[in-house]
C-alpha cells in the first residue's frame with residue numbers, strides 16, 4: 001500500500017513497505033522517488049499520479065522502520081489540528097499522544113515521539129500562519145471576515161464603537177440574543 005505523509009516543510013513523503021521516500025524527479029509518465037535515508041540509494045518509480053508502482057524499489061542499504069510512518073501520521077494530525085482548531089497546543093499534543101498509545105499498544109511512544117518542547121515551535125509557527133498577530137493596543141484590534149462570526153457562521157461581533165480612547169465591543173450569537181429576549 002502506498003501511503004503519504006509530509007516532511008516538516010510540507011513536502012510529500014511516500015511510505016511503502018516500511019521505507020520512506022521523497023520525490024526525486026517528475027517525468028512525463030512516471031515519478032521517481034528516492035529513499036529518505038540519504039545514505040541509501042534506493043529508488044522506486046510510481047505512475048505520474050503516484051497511484052501505482054511502475055518500477056519496484058531497488059535494494060535498500062538502510063533498515064526498514066515501521067514506526068516512522070506512525071510517528072509522521074501523528075505529527076501530521078497535530079499539525080492539522082493546530083491549523084484548524086483553537087485548542088491549546090499542549091492540549092492537542094497530549095490528546096494525540098494518548099490516541100497514538102491507544103491505537104498502537106506496543107509502541108513505546110515515550111521514547112519514539114518528539115517531546116512537546118521539541119515540536120511546539122513548529123506547531124506555533126503553523127498556527128501563526130492562520131491566526132492574526134496579537135494586538136498590543138486597543139486600536140490594533142481588527143476583526144474581519146470569519147473572526148467576526150460564531151461557529152455556525154452567524155454574526156458574533158454585535159457592537160464595535162470607539163469613544164475617544166475607549167472602545168466598546170459586544171459579542172453574542174443569535175442564539176444568546178434570543179435567550180435574553182425571552
Ligand SMILES: [Zn+2]
Pocket residue numbers: 019035036037040041042060061062063
Ligand atoms: Zn533505503
